[in-house]
Amino acid sequence: MTHRDDVFVAGGQPSVTYVQREEEHIERSFARAVATPNQIVSLSGPTKTGKTVLCRRILGDRQYVWIDGGQVRTSDEFWDKVAGELNIPLEREVTKGGETSFEIEGSVPLVTTASGSKLFSRSVTERQRIASMSSALATMLDQRIMLVIDDFHYLDDEVRTTIMRNVKGAVFTGLKVILLSVSHRVFDAIKAESELTGRFTAITLPNWSKADLAQIPRLGFTELKVPVPDALITKLCDEAQESPFLMQKFCWEICFDNQIEEASLFSKNKIAPSYSVDDMLRRVSNDAGLPIYQKLSAGPQIRKARAKRPLKDGGTADIYQAILLALAATGPKALVPYDELRQELNNLLVEQVPQKHEITSALKHLAVLAREFGKGAAIDWNDDTREVNIVDPYLRFYLRWQVRKP
Ligand SMILES: Nc1ncnc2c1ncn2[C@@H]1O[C@H](COP(=O)(O)OP(=O)(O)OP(=O)(O)O)[C@@H](O)[C@H]1O
Ligand SMILES: [Mg+2]
Structure with missing residues (x-):
């Protein structure tokens, strides 16, 4: 039986309570954009509106490499990460009889001597970087693996531009690239700079309507067999600040406070009539907004x-x-x-x-x-x-x- 943690998922990938937002045709437009050849797809929308969730859902079990913009600082690091995800071996350092050699598997070993080490080792690293980038691109093209960069806005302007220049050629020969960001402004800048105008399909996630938000408690509480008055759902929608994350969180808290863990066959699950939603909201708000405040x-x-x-x-x-x-x-x-x-x-x-x-x-x-x-x-x-x-x-x-x- 489904546990409340798998029903109301605040901060993860919901399944039972996943809302399609059909009216907005969001899934369809995003799926179409992803399917369109030779386009970079950008998905933007305010924080916690469901960019990551939508993208993972649409990609399903297709093959992709997922990189978090928050976890890389340079384009070199970026390509190392991509290569790592693809299991492409990176440089290996081996010491043989006083000489240090850097080997890139499958390519010619490059040897450094004590005298020329500095200059040479830099060029070795350089070559290795290029190797990890070009083999990553080749592997992705060959095996039809997509490249997803989440939280793209976290990267520095310069790093974003470099990466886009790096992938430009591959996109024209079939690589699929998806970029997720809170602001569409970062895409405008890139389009202009890297001559990618006309090669972008931009999708913007609209804010959540109350009708869409209401689907979360409806789907979830039905699964857990908990009767919920309409008035409560309306109140939660009024308080969720257009955020599906907050709605998921509220519902989970309500379950926890009322000892609702799993659907019960004997319809034992209910929300106590004396339950104070206001107390819950006050408590959750403190955790959610205190640091920025x-x-x-x-x-x-x-x-x-x-x-x-x-x-x-x-x-x-x-x-x-x-x-x-x-x-x-x-x-x-x-x-x-x-x-x-x-x-x-x-x-x-x-x-x-x-x-x-x-x-x-x-x-x-x-x-x-x-x-x-x-x-x-x-x-x-x-x-x-x-x-x-x-x-x-x-x-x-x-x-x-x-x-x-x-
Ligand atoms: N379609 C959906 N149906 C139900 N709940 C959703 C949906 N999309 C998002 N959520 C809820 O909102 C939370 C945040 O979604 P997600 O992480 O995808 O937002 P985001 O836009 O990627 O945020 P960030 O800007 O922080 O990257 C999810 O963990 C989930 O609880
Ligand atoms: Mg996200």
């Missing part, structure tokens, strides 16, 4: 202490804390217009609402801090539309349950 509320490092302003509810807040409180007070919404933010600051602070330039400067700093913190920006300030975008669902969730005044 702490980083943002501390503001950029400065030597002297920042001015504190008194709050109507008591206590004080510096400009960063005040802005986060004001954003939380909007709901928080994912997009907060400047005027609304200012209005909320007015409602919060006893007097002296910060000046316009002070607020916008703090917003810009917040965006920089957010970018430093992790992949993509958790929060962003758009100077043209004059809107704050709280991109990260976890941050919104944290602001909603931990920061917003009840």
Whole structure:
């Protein structure tokens, strides 16, 4: 019988609760893009919207090499990794009678002598790199193995461009390359630089609708034979911040708290009438959003202490804390217009609402801090539309349950 851990999978590959998102035709368009010859497929979408899950699902048991952008720093490392995944032997170092020789299996051994070692060993490494890259490409082409680079945005600009130049030729002769990234901006840059315009099929994952999110508890609780009132599902959808990850997490927590492990034949599984969903949400929000919130509320490092302003509810807040409180007070919404933010600051602070330039400067700093913190920006300030975008669902969730005044 299926265990709750295999039903609600937060952070892994769900099967029972996998949602196809049919209305958006996402699976079909992605599958079509992957099938189209001589194209590099890019899949972008906000963090935790299901890029990795969708890609693994569509690839099924086809052959691919999967590289995580977060785990390689240089293009050399990248090709070594690809070669490693393909079991292509790397250079071997063997010492024979005082001479060190580097051998690449299947090719001519290259010998270094004590006198010329430095220069020569560099060229050996060079040759070995090229060997690992070209044999990797040849193997993938020959055996029809695809190349997937997940979290592509984690790589440096330069590394991304180099890798794209490296694969360009192979793509034209049939290599399939799939790139996953939180932002489509990285692809625009590459297309321009590596003359790959017209060779990209870009797929963007839209945000999750409440109807799609609702499928997760419906599928999962049905599997576990747990009756769930519609009102509860609606509430979970309202609180999931468009994130399937959060929805999976909520459902798992509900099971755990109610001792639901596996489907029971005697319909013993149920959610206690006294069960507090709010308590669960508060607890989960703390785990999910605390690190980024702490980083943002501390503001950029400065030597002297920042001015504190008194709050109507008591206590004080510096400009960063005040802005986060004001954003939380909007709901928080994912997009907060400047005027609304200012209005909320007015409602919060006893007097002296910060000046316009002070607020916008703090917003810009917040965006920089957010970018430093992790992949993509958790929060962003758009100077043209004059809107704050709280991109990260976890941050919104944290602001909603931990920061917003009840
Ligand atoms: N189609 C889906 N159906 C049900 N749950 C899903 C689906 N897609 C994603 N999820 C849930 O969301 C979680 C995050 O998905 P995934 O890791 O694919 O997101 P991502 O966009 O790759 O995130 P990141 O930006 O961190 O790489 C999954 O572990 C799963 O719990
Ligand atoms: Mg991913």
